Amino acid sequence: MSTEPNSAPTQPSQRAGASPSPPPPAPVPLTPGPRASKLQEIFDKALARTLRANSYANFSGCFPTPAKHVPASLESVWRQLNAKLEESAKAEFEDILSERDAVRQLNELDRLVGEARVRKDRGLGGDSVAPHTLSPEELYRAHLLPQLMETQADLDAKINSVQNQNVELAGKVQAQRSEIESLLSGLEAVVADLEGAAAATTKFTSERQLRQEAAQMDGEVKARSEI
Numbered sequence: 001m002s003t004e005p006n007s008a009p010t011q012p013s014q015r016a017g018a019s020p021s022p023p024p025p026a027p028v029p030l031t032p033g034p035r036a037s038k039l040q041e042i043f044d045k046a047l048a049r050t051l052r053a054n055s056y057a058n059f060s061g062c063f064p065t066p067a068k069h070v071p072a073s074l075e076s077v078w079r080q081l082n083a084k085l086e087e088s089a090k091a092e093f094e095d096i097l098s099e100r101d102a103v104r105q106l107n108e109l110d111r112l113v114g115e116a117r118v119r120k121d122r123g124l125g126g127d128s129v130a131p132h133t134l135s136p137e138e139l140y141r142a143h144l145l146p147q148l149m150e151t152q153a154d155l156d157a158k159i160n161s162v163q164n165q166n167v168e169l170a171g172k173v174q175a176q177r178s179e180i181e182s183l184l185s186g187l188e189a190v191v192a193d194l195e196g197a198a199a200a201t202t203k204f205t206s207e208r209q210l211r212q213e214a215a216q217m218d219g220e221v222k223a224r225s226e227i
Contacts, residue, residue: 035106047089051082 032040059078060067066074097103134142 030103030107032103033107033110035110036103039102039106043093047086050089051086054078054082054085 056075056078059081060071060074063074
């Protein structure tokens with residue numbers, strides 16, 4: 001008796017008709033671009049001006065006695081001091097660039113500016129307004145507009161809720177007013193009935209009293225006639 005091998009169904013590597021994934025964004029090069037290079041150039045110039053300000057003439061003027069008696073030693077100290085200052089400044093600058101990821105960020109800015117220029121040259125986004133051309137009030141309103149719209153939406157929702165509650169309360173008040181008017185109408189009818197009953201009772205009492213007085217007078221007249 002022969003056994004058939006278990007054949008697993010083949011899975012297609014890709015679904016038919018599936019759209020390909022979008023390509024990942026291009027990596028930002030870590031080689032200094034125009035802005036990063038300009039930043040390095042500005043730092044180098046500033047450091048050079050600082051070192052020139054600390055010239056040997058200025059340095060030796062602070063130490064006249066060693067400058068007169070041991071000028072070679074003083075000059076050696078000055079050179080070591082400037083070298084240490086330059087080394088420390090460059091190391092600290094490199095640490096700042098590394099901590100802030102400045103080269104990559106500036107390269108990304110170069111890329112965005114380049115893309116914006118290409119779009120502008122192609123006539124894309126011609127109606128857009130550059131942020132630096134806006135007035136402070138326009139920038140202020142532009143930053144606050146999303147928050148103001150959200151706050152306005154919350155206020156509108158609360159106002160609608162309060163209005164709905166007011167309509168519901170007005171309906172309840174109207175229903176209670178109608179009920180009170182109905183009770184007052186019924187009470188007026190009861191009062192009218194009571195007043196009618198009181199009037200009838202008063203009339204009946206008066207007539208009864210008159211009959212009693214008439215009977216009493218008849219009795220007195222009969223009594224006198226018998227005498």
